[in-house]
Each structure stands twice: as C-alpha cells, then as structure tokens.
Amino acid sequence: MRLSSMSSTLTIAAIREAHARIASRIIRTPVLSSEQLDQDAGGTLRFKCENLQAIGAFKARGATNAVFALPDEVAARGVATHSSGNHAAALARAARLRGIPAYIVMPSNSPQQKIRNVQRHGGLITFCEPTQSARERTSAQIVEQTGAAFIHPYENFEVMAGQGTAALELLDVFPQLDLILCPVGGGGLLAGTAVAARALSPTIQVIAVEPEQADDAFRSFHAGQVVPQTARTIADGLRTLVGEPNLRLMREYVHDVVTVSEASIIAAMRRLWEELKVVVEPSGAVAYAAILEGRVKLAGRSAGLLVTGGNVDLDRLPWQVSP
Amino acid sequence: MRLSSMSSTLTIAAIREAHARIASRIIRTPVLSSEQLDQDAGGTLRFKCENLQAIGAFKARGATNAVFALPDEVAARGVATHSSGNHAAALARAARLRGIPAYIVMPSNSPQQKIRNVQRHGGLITFCEPTQSARERTSAQIVEQTGAAFIHPYENFEVMAGQGTAALELLDVFPQLDLILCPVGGGGLLAGTAVAARALSPTIQVIAVEPEQADDAFRSFHAGQVVPQTARTIADGLRTLVGEPNLRLMREYVHDVVTVSEASIIAAMRRLWEELKVVVEPSGAVAYAAILEGRVKLAGRSAGLLVTGGNVDLDRLPWQVSP
Numbered sequence: 049m050r051l052s053s054m055s056s057t058l059t060i061a062a063i064r065e066a067h068a069r070i071a072s073r074i075i076r077t078p079v080l081s082s083e084q085l086d087q088d089a090g091g092t093l094r095f096k097c098e099n100l101q102a103i104g105a106f107k108a109r110g111a112t113n114a115v116f117a118l119p120d121e122v123a124a125r126g127v128a129t130h131s132s133g134n135h136a137a138a139l140a141r142a143a144r145l146r147g148i149p150a151y152i153v154m155p156s157n158s159p160q161q162k163i164r165n166v167q168r169h170g171g172l173i174t175f176c177e178p179t180q181s182a183r184e185r186t187s188a189q190i191v192e193q194t195g196a197a198f199i200h201p202y203e204n205f206e207v208m209a210g211q212g213t214a215a216l217e218l219l220d221v222f223p224q225l226d227l228i229l230c231p232v233g234g235g236g237l238l239a240g241t242a243v244a245a246r247a248l249s250p251t252i253q254v255i256a257v258e259p260e261q262a263d264d265a266f267r268s269f270h271a272g273q274v275v276p277q278t279a280r281t282i283a284d285g286l287r288t289l290v291g292e293p294n295l296r297l298m299r300e301y302v303h304d305v306v307t308v309s310e311a312s313i314i315a316a317m318r319r320l321w322e323e324l325k326v327v328v329e330p331s332g333a334v335a336y337a338a339i340l341e342g343r344v345k346l347a348g349r350s351a352g353l354l355v356t357g358g359n360v361d362l363d364r365l366p367w368q369v370s371p
Numbered sequence: 372m373r374l375s376s377m378s379s380t381l382t383i384a385a386i387r388e389a390h391a392r393i394a395s396r397i398i399r400t401p402v403l404s405s406e407q408l409d410q411d412a413g414g415t416l417r418f419k420c421e422n423l424q425a426i427g428a429f430k431a432r433g434a435t436n437a438v439f440a441l442p443d444e445v446a447a448r449g450v451a452t453h454s455s456g457n458h459a460a461a462l463a464r465a466a467r468l469r470g471i472p473a474y475i476v477m478p479s480n481s482p483q484q485k486i487r488n489v490q491r492h493g494g495l496i497t498f499c500e501p502t503q504s505a506r507e508r509t510s511a512q513i514v515e516q517t518g519a520a521f522i523h524p525y526e527n528f529e530v531m532a533g534q535g536t537a538a539l540e541l542l543d544v545f546p547q548l549d550l551i552l553c554p555v556g557g558g559g560l561l562a563g564t565a566v567a568a569r570a571l572s573p574t575i576q577v578i579a580v581e582p583e584q585a586d587d588a589f590r591s592f593h594a595g596q597v598v599p600q601t602a603r604t605i606a607d608g609l610r611t612l613v614g615e616p617n618l619r620l621m622r623e624y625v626h627d628v629v630t631v632s633e634a635s636i637i638a639a640m641r642r643l644w645e646e647l648k649v650v651v652e653p654s655g656a657v658a659y660a661a662i663l664e665g666r667v668k669l670a671g672r673s674a675g676l677l678v679t680g681g682n683v684d685l686d687r688l689p690w691q692v693s694p
Contacts, residue, residue: 078401080401080423083425099648100401100649102406318685321685324423325422325427325649325651326423326649327650358648362641362644362645362688362690363690367686368686
C-alpha cells in the first residue's frame with residue numbers, strides 16, 4: 049500500500065509541470081548577490097535563496113508538488129511521512145493548503161522547534177522510539193490504518209520534480225550560468241537541479257557539494273552504488289544517506305562531487321549572514337563553502353549556488369563559544 | 372562653498388528621475404512576506420528589504436542619486452560627508468562607481484567595522500575628535516581644500532529623492548497597500564517615502580515609527596519645530612535628530628508618528644530573523660515593532676514596512692545575555 053512515487057524517472061517536462069502546479073503555493077525566492085563576495089571569489093555568484101522559501105527551506109517545493117499531484121480520491125485519505133526535519137513541516141503545510149490530513153511520525157526525542165514547525169501547519173504527529181525501524185514500522189501502521197499516501201522525503205519523483213523548480217527559476221533569470229553548485233543529502237534537490245540545469249543549458253556544469261564528515265554521496269558517486277557512511281556534521285540537513293534513484297540520476301547528470309570541511313561550512317555560513325544579510329543554516333552554506341575552500345575554480349566564470357534553508361536556533365550560533 | 376542640495380523641495384518627479392538614474396547601480400531589493408507573521412498580525416505585511424541593498428542599507432539609494440546628479444565639473448572635485456554610519460559607506464561606494472574621490476570625516480572613536488566599510492569602497496578617511504563641532508570644522512576644511520561637494524546624509528533633496536525610490540519600487544509591485552510604515556531618524560527615508568507614497572496612492576496612510584528613547588521626530592511633529600532630544604536607543608541608526616526640511620515634508624505628508632519600546636525593537640528584530648530569515652539591525656526592525664506592540668491597527672488591512680538595514684555585529688546580538 050506504499051505509494052512511494054507516481055513516476056518512474058525525472059524529466060524536465062515533469063519539473064515544468066511541477067512549477068505550474070506549485071507556483072501560486074510557494075514563494076518565488078529572490079536571487080541575491082554581493083559585490084564583495086564576487087570580488088573575493090574572482091567570479092560571479094548568484095545565490096538562489098531557498099532559506100526565504102515557505103517553511104524556511106526548499107522542501108516546500110517538493111512536498112507541495114507531491115501533495116497536489118495526487119488524484120482527489122487518493123489525496124482524500126491524507127499523506128504521511130516519517131521525516132523529522134523540514135520535509136515534515138513542508139508536507140504538513142502542503143496538506144493544509146489542500147485541506148487533507150498529514151500524518152507525521154517523529155522520534156520522541158525530536159527538538160521542540162521541529163515539533164512546533166509541524167504543529168503550526170496542523171500536522172498530526174505520532175511519536176515513536178528514535179530508531180529507523182520504529183519510524184518505518186509506525187509509518188507503515190499509519191498508512192495501513194488511514195490509507196494515507198506515503199510521501200518519501202527524496203526517493204519520490206514528484207518530490208524531486210518539485211525540488212527542481214528552484215533551478216528552473218534560477219536559470220530563467222540567469223540562463224548563462226557556467227556552473228551550478230548544489231548541496232547533497234538524500235539527493236532530492238540535487239536530482240531535480242541536475243535534470244533541470246542540464247536540460248536548460250547543455251554546457252552548464254552541475255557540481256554537488258557535501259560535508260567531508262558525511263561523504264556518502266561522494267563515495268557512492270564514485271563506487272556506483274550507495275555506500276553507507278557515518279555522518280558527523282554540523283550540517284544536519286545533509287546527514288541523510290543518498291537515495292538509490294537519486295544516485296542513479298546523480299551519476300547521469302552531475303559532473304562532480306566536492307567535499308568541504310566543518311570549519312569552512314561555519315565560515316561560509318557566517319560570511320553569507322554578513323554579506324548577503326540572510327539567515328542560512330549550516331546545510332545551506334555548503335555550496336558557498338566549496339567556493340571559500342577553492343574546491344571549485346571560478347576564474348571569471350559565473351556560478352549559481354543553492355542556499356537551501358535558514359532554520360537555525362538563534363540562541364546557539366556555531367561561531368559562538370559555547371557557555 | 373557648501374553644496375547642501377541642488378533642489379529646494381522634493382517631488383514625485385524627482386523620485387522617478389532618481390530611480391532612472393540609480394536603477395542600474397543599486398539592488399532592486401525583494402519584498403518578502405511570511406504566512407506566520409501575517410497570521411500573528413491579523414493582516415498582510417509586505418517587507419521591503421533594504422537590508423539586502425548594496426552596503427546593507429537603503430542609504431545606497433540616496434548617496435548614489437546625489438553623486439550621479441552632480442554635473443561633471445562639480446563631481447570631478449569629489450564628494451565629502453561627515454556621517455560615520457551607513458551614509459559614509461554608501462557615499463564612498465557611489466563615488467567609486469563614478470570614479471571620483473569621497474572624503475569621509477569620521478570620529479576617531481568609530482568602530483572598526485564602520486571604518487572598514489568605508490575603506491573597502493575606497494573612501495578617503497580623515498579622523499577627527501569625536502564632537503559635532505570637530506566634525507563640522509574638519510569637513511569644512513576638506514571642502515575648502517578640495518572643492519568637494521558636501522553631501523548631507525538627509526538634509527539634501529537629491530538624497531531624499533534617492534531614498535524615496537524604495538517606496539516607489541514597493542508600490543510598483545503592491546499598489547494597493549493601505550498603510551506604509553517607515554522608521555524615522557534624520558528623516559531622509561521618511562520624506563522620500565511619504566512623498567512617493569502619497570503621490571502614487573491618494574488613500575495610503577504613511578506612518579512614521581521611532582524609538583521611545585529617541586522621540587525627537589514625534590515631539591517635533593507635534594510641536595511644529597525641531598525639538599532636540601537625548602537619544603538612548605539600541606537603534607543606532609535612529610539616534611539622529613530629525614532635519615529641518617525633513618520635518619517640513621513630514622508635517623505635510625505623514626499621517627502620524629508612533630513610538631516603540633526598546634524591548635519590542637529587540638523582539639521585532641528577532642522575529643524577523645526567525646520568520647523572514649533575514650539579518651535586520653535594530654533600526655530596521657522598528658516598523659515591525661509598531662505592529663508587534665499594536666501601535667498600528669491592521670485589522671485585515673495591508674501594510675508595507677521598510678526594513679532599512681542589516682549591519683549588525685554577529686558576535687553581539689541583543690537577545691543574548693552579555694558575558
């Protein structure tokens with residue numbers, strides 16, 4: 049009874065269709081730039097600010113597309129997921145917009161802020177033991193009881209198509225970009241970005257960026273299969289293991305994967321706060337960290353960077369010495 | 372030899388002309404909104420984010436207009452000012468864009484960050500004793516020696532016209548706003564905003580917002596003349612005494628002045644960081660503080676709020692207990 053995806057691959061047509069479906073329900077986020085950051089980098093940087101998206105992260109795009117792509121009779125039974133992060137809040141919001149229930153399974157030790165983010169969009173939370181098997185068992189029970197459609201956070205082609213709309217908007221305004229830098233966690237945004245970018249610009253290079261301390265996508269990209277890896281990074285949105293279909297698309301459309309250190313993630317985050325004047329979470333700063341570390345040679349070229357989210361605890365900023 | 376202004380009043384025609392002059396040299400800043408903040412306020416809030424402007428503040432608009440409005444033979448001798456804040460950085464940047472020198476008089480006790488902001492745009496700094504009379508004497512000497520045009524931070528109609536372009540852009544996208552809320556310090560932004568708003572929308576209400584702890588504009592508005600006042604507010608950009616011509620325009624075009632407490636300025640600043648995901652300085656948060664305090668009744672109406680700047684010290688945030 050799991051409805052993990054309705055399509056079996058990802059195409060530019062699906063991304064365009066997703067955009068038409070969600071455009072009135074999400075924010076067309078601004079693309080920001082900074083004279084100082086361009087000067088420092090020796091090239092042109094265009095930041096697609098998904099931290100300014102509804103719920104503070106790009107996840108609103110994929111969840112909204114997945115929810116509104118469901119046929120009425122399926123949607124009526126609601127949607128379910130077991131993500132504890134931004135996808136849960138995004139799914140709750142999308143379900144509220146469609147007027148259907150969202151069943152969210154969350155580990156009992158979830159941070160209060162994440163619980164509140166789901167609750168404020170009317171998500172129906174079921175708490176479970178904080179293990180992967182408990183999450184999956186609990187979700188399966190809820191899907192069984194309610195008939196809700198399970199919406200996986202990234203191994204779902206409607207979700208990937210939705211995430212791809214950010215790159216679509218970016219390239220609509222800046223079609224001449226030489227590079228596009230995209231963080232990779234589960235690989236939903238990366239798959240959408242890569243498919244959109246390569247379809248719209250045959251010469252663009254798509255580069256995935258990942259923390260050194262969570263380099264499963266880097267290893268999987270080179271191994272040709274998903275290689276589990278222990279993730280110990282401040283970029284909590286990128287601790288997820290890359291998905292199977294995501295890796296397949298990644299190997300087809302992505303040119304390279306580069307990794308960045310924890311120190312440069314924090315430095316990048318702070319530079320974006322200082323120069324772009326936006327609140328960026330660690331995961332949202334990794335693309336710029338690759339520039340800061342010189343992992344990507346700009347040399348007069350122009351790069352689009354996906355700034356993925358801005359959900360941080362303002363009382364605990366990583367550049368502050370802990371008390 | 373002081374060239375304090377080239378025009379003798381402020382008109383919508385001058386603001387439109389300013390916009391045509393500066394549009395390619397400044398950022399057309401995004402207008403952000405938040406479902407949560409709208410729900411909390413019981414109305415529609417549109418935030419014109421001048422914290423995302425070049426140099427991190429709206430001051431780039433006025434300074435750029437003033438610099439580019441100068442005739443070639445005047446401009447060739449450079450420009451000068453004695454502001455120590457964002458106007459100094461904005462003037463230095465505008466002068467660099469025009470390829471002319473900017474002479475900036477700064478008190479010897481200026482914070483390092485403000486000095487760097489002027490230096491990085493190539494401003495030529497002269498330090499002086501930290502008194503108003505030393506500033507004025509030193510500026511007069513520099514103007515005398517160099518023939519530079521003195522560009523006052525707000526008592527200058529070209530500067531006011533430039534500042535008015537923010538409201539012009541806001542109302543271009545949202546012409547139906549019922550209210551516009553604008554912080555008042557010296558009154559340059561307020562004058563430009565009020566003239567633009569009233570010309571573009573005969574029914575719009577323009578409301579000025581000021582810290583209780585720096586309520587000179589409030590008192591001056593009611594007294595009909597500039598009433599000096601001791602300013603002790605965290606909103607450092609609003610400690611300035613309102614200008615003479617600014618007050619005149621304010622009394623003609625502004626409907627009301629409301630004041631806000633220090634606590635609500637800090638609370639408003641934090642809410643904007645949390646919900647809009649942008650870095651806002653205390654002065655930039657006062658318009659939203661008026662909403663938070665209920666000083667302005669929204670009741671289903673729509674308000675445009677000017678978020679004026681985002682230059683803060685990320686190591687010293689006002690909601691953190693000092694060590």
